[in-house]
Amino acid sequence: MCDECGCGDVDHTHTNDPSHDHDHGHSHGHSHGHSHDHDEKVVLSVREKVLARNEELAAKNRLWLAEHNVTAVNLISAPGTGKTFLLERTLERLQGRVGCAVITGDQQTDNDAKRLAGKGAPVRQIETQSACHLEAQRVGDLFEEVIQDETRILFIENVGNLVCPTAFDLGENFKIALLSVTEGEDKPLKYPALFSLAPVTIVTKTDLLPHLDFDMEACRENLRKVHPGMFVFELSAKSGDGLDGWIDYLEKLG
Amino acid sequence: MHELSIAQSIIERVEAIRAEHEASGIASVQLQVGTLSGVDPYALELAFSVAVERTLYADTRWDIESVVARVKCRTCGRTTAPDGPFPICMNCDSTDIAIVTGRELMIDTIEVKQDEEKNHV
Structure with missing residues (x-):
């Protein structure tokens, strides 16, 4: 689930522009500007042995x-x-x-x-x-x-x-x-x-x-x-x- | 119950990686645990629930992927997946085998949370 808007589509990105188009099939308003308190997620490939x-x-x-x-x-x-x-x-x-x-x-x-x-x-x-x-x-x-x-x-x-x-x-x-x-x-x-x-x-x-x-x-x-x-x-x-x-x-x- | 110290080692390593990337938190960690690794996935899950208490990782999701054992037989040359707890060739019953997969105990990927404030001024 997308943590930003709560929709089920994880393959989309959010920009900070409140007037942006959603590419995941629904729309909802953003009433806020820059004071985001949520996080972007980045997946890191680690491939490391636990007992290394x-x-x-x-x-x-x-x-x-x-x-x-x-x-x-x-x-x-x-x-x-x-x-x-x-x-x-x-x-x-x-x-x-x-x-x-x-x-x-x-x-x-x-x-x-x-x-x-x-x-x-x-x-x-x-x-x-x-x-x-x-x-x-x-x-x-x-x-x-x-x-x-x-x-x-x-x-x-x-x-x-x-x-x-x-x-x-x-x-x-x-x-x-x-x-x-x-x-x-x-x-x-x-x-x-x-x-x-x-x-x-x-x-x-x-x-x-x-x-x-x-x-x-x-x-x-x-x-x-x-x-x-x-x-x-x-x-x-x-x-x-x-x-x-x-x-x-x-x-x-x- | 060595799963607890294994969970603690994983958390320590995850903490080091989080600090290195200056991330605000960790959303999820994907782990691979082989069926011959000597680590029980259920015990590991339980260990995480205890080990993360009052840490930054209380809400982190720990995804444990079980990796099935596969062995290559030195007698018949086939690679098979033994269905029992010890590695034998499923084709010819030989015990003279090399373990191909199943011993994994790995951190595969980590999903870090980057505080958005840092990304745009």
């Missing part, structure tokens, strides 16, 4: 990490999949062998940072407050604090959420998805966005398998369906089963 700013900062982070010879992995899973517990065991195993650093995100509390402290790796917590994901800027701001000369691997433990963190590039080398056996083998199909982007999935809490009807083969099949060539680890950070393969992999990465 985050992507720019992520690219900056990526460059910084490459210059400092650090491989960064962005760990993403639902809350309670066992990201922090796996990281505890991982830092213990890599201590003195591969220099590690951790940036961990949660909405509130520094509980995770406390759990991960004292294992030979600098740890910083980001409390995201209302946000359900980490963004490139806040992660990059901590690099200088957390990364030392000997750091080879940076673990970024994202906020527990399978959906939102997927959309925000942090400048990591790649994403790692985690999925616990209690969550069901169809999770990759239910949340394909993460699993289609992450080249690696860790299936956690395999010590619980005897108590569950979890079908590991179906899970692997579902992962491959969403992401052909997906690299899958099966492990239990609690029992230590399968942990060796994961540690070997990280040692090669670092």
